[in-house]
Amino acid sequence: MLGVGVIGCGAISKMHIDSFLRIPQTKIRAVADVNEAAARRTANELGADSYTDYRELLKRTDIDVVSICTPSGLHSESAIAAAKAGKHVIVEKPLDVTLPKIDAMIEACEQNHVKLNCIFNNRYREGNLFLKRAIDAGRFGRLINANALIRWYREPDYYAKSPWHGSWALDGGGALMNQSIHYVDLLLWLAGRVESLSAYTGTLLHKCMETEDTAVATLRFQNGALGAIIATTSTFPGYPAEIQITGERGSANVRDGVIEHWKFVDSDPLDQEAEAFFGGGEVDNARASTPMAFACEYHARQIRRAVESIEDDTEPDIGGAEARKSVELILGIYESAKTGARVTF
Numbered sequence: 001m002l003g004v005g006v007i008g009c010g011a012i013s014k015m016h017i018d019s020f021l022r023i024p025q026t027k028i029r030a031v032a033d034v035n036e037a038a039a040r041r042t043a044n045e046l047g048a049d050s051y052t053d054y055r056e057l058l059k060r061t062d063i064d065v066v067s068i069c070t071p072s073g074l075h076s077e078s079a080i081a082a083a084k085a086g087k088h089v090i091v092e093k094p095l096d097v098t099l100p101k102i103d104a105m106i107e108a109c110e111q112n113h114v115k116l117n118c119i120f121n122n123r124y125r126e127g128n129l130f131l132k133r134a135i136d137a138g139r140f141g142r143l144i145n146a147n148a149l150i151r152w153y154r155e156p157d158y159y160a161k162s163p164w165h166g167s168w169a170l171d172g173g174g175a176l177m178n179q180s181i182h183y184v185d186l187l188l189w190l191a192g193r194v195e196s197l198s199a200y201t202g203t204l205l206h207k208c209m210e211t212e213d214t215a216v217a218t219l220r221f222q223n224g225a226l227g228a229i230i231a232t233t234s235t236f237p238g239y240p241a242e243i244q245i246t247g248e249r250g251s252a253n254v255r256d257g258v259i260e261h262w263k264f265v266d267s268d269p270l271d272q273e274a275e276a277f278f279g280g281g282e283v284d285n286a287r288a289s290t291p292m293a294f295a296c297e298y299h300a301r302q303i304r305r306a307v308e309s310i311e312d313d314t315e316p317d318i319g320g321a322e323a324r325k326s327v328e329l330i331l332g333i334y335e336s337a338k339t340g341a342r343v344t345f
């Protein structure tokens with residue numbers, strides 16, 4: 001039985017808790033939150049112990065793995081402490097909000113021989129998995145164009161009510177670093193590394209936030225393909241986010257994990273399999289404007305895989321080096337927007 005500790009008992013912790021509850025070989029033994037009421041409430045629901053200082057939780061010898069669900073700019077602090085205490089780490093996206101903090105976190109996990117898993121639940125959605133299979137099978141041929149279009153909406157009081165959202169210190173950015181990072185991660189996973197980019201960002205609607213609510217970047221991938229990222233939390237009422245891939249032998253669009261277009265010059269048995277996940281224009285729009293309006297299933301899939309990688313001592317699906325890439329790209333977008341210069345990686 002793997003003992004689990006949950007650090008941070010806010011909105012996303014529920015997805016982690018529900019995921020662990022589906023895995024019979026895990027048991028949540030303790031939770032921690034600086035907000036004592038939140039820690040107590042969560043612990044009581046689970047019959048677990050609660051702490052206001054996560055370091056107390058880390059002293060326990062019956063905890064093997066921690067899920068870190070604190071604001072993003074605090075992730076590395078508790079992840080490094082957990083690694084030093086010999087606990088495996090599952091951490092919410094992004095790993096943290098600066099590369100030095102991320103690198104320290106990766107190093108601490110390596111040195112202490114614990115697994116580091118970063119949650120990117122959208123990778124486990126069927127449409128995105130089909131895109132990945134098609135790319136890996138060479139269905140698209142040489143890639144020509146890869147875009148991520150995230151025109152989401154947050155109510156104005158989203159930032160006012162939860163001040164860590166949209167702050168540089170704790171969110172590390174805005175529409176890009178918090179929300180659109182899911183699609184930045186998908187784009188890099190599907191189309192590969194970016195060689196250079198140039199970008200603009202702006203705070204155009206949500207005047208109470210420090211960071212951007214709108215960003216536009218043009219990309220040149222290492223494989224020669226060109227691409228774009230349009231990322232907002234300022235588009236009323238919010239639309240399903242979309243990934244668009246074009247290659248010399250075909251093109252496909254996936255909106256909110258559902259296949260909208262799937263057209264290839266050459267047919268393949270994969271096409272029949274993919275058809276079961278064609279959207280037909282009916283896409284659930286809730287996620288575009290309501291922060292927690294998404295199913296637990298994709299967290300559950302990744303956390304199940306994370307537990308397997310701990311049990312089997314195999315590489316996690318999305319480890320430190322893999323999860324670092326989206327933060328590096330987003331920081332490059334911020335740099336280009338600030339300096340007006342093209343950023344080369």
Ligand SMILES: NC(=O)c1ccc[n+]([C@@H]2O[C@H](COP(=O)([O-])OP(=O)(O)OC[C@H]3O[C@@H](n4cnc5c(N)ncnc54)[C@H](O)[C@@H]3O)[C@@H](O)[C@H]2O)c1
Nearest residue numbers: 008009010011012013032033034035069070071072092093
């Ligand atoms: N994968 C996804 O789709 C998804 C969705 C939402 C949030 N997230 C990520 O999850 C993380 C948390 O977001 P959230 O929406 O749950 O935020 P939240 O504000 O709802 O919850 C954060 C919790 O952490 C607690 N906390 C703050 N500092 C702490 C500390 N030092 N020790 C222990 N607890 C502390 C807060 O009291 C709060 O209860 C962020 O990194 C965010 O990017 C991911």
